[in-house]
Amino acid sequence: MSDVTRSQCRAGAVGPRSGWSRSSTVRPAAVPGSTHDLAAARTHGIVEALGDADIKCRADKSYQGAGRCVRVPFRGRRLKRWQRRHNTTHAKICCAGDQAMATLKCWRPLRKLCCCPDRTTSIVKAVVVLHHASA
Template structure:
């Protein structure tokens, strides 16, 4: 999650947030934030890619079947993009 979900707790991971009267973040905290941003960016790109496929907006089936369909869509997308770019 992003910095807006600081109190989410549980298995939700959020980056460190500097508070108003607190000094700068430590090097370790900045490194953790960079690693978190890298992981989060991959998820954001995947979601943006899936949103380009209009068929998924009309998808009405069980989550297990939807997962298989989404995986197939991503494979087709990657095959198509690698074919066009190289």
């Protein structure tokens, strides 16, 4: 695959007959835009994968009923003290991730980044570390 040039792709020299096709690198089909986040996560098997790997994650209130691996805050106005404390702790944990994502979205160099996805992951990790170090 590294021997393939752009001109070969445009000219049609690379395709199913030559042993390489674009469909082999395409991710699974997207779920329509009107699908709820939880339904999309279940469709793609994310919730089950988290449960199988015994990974706990934090989510907002709309993910209630996703399973034991997804931690959500309690709903309601009249909550007991321990439930309010749980919601406060949950918000503090989620806040760090939300701030990091907001920083990444506003960071101009990442908008026009055109390099390998593996390198992008390393760059994003570095930006998050710098963000938390400066806070």
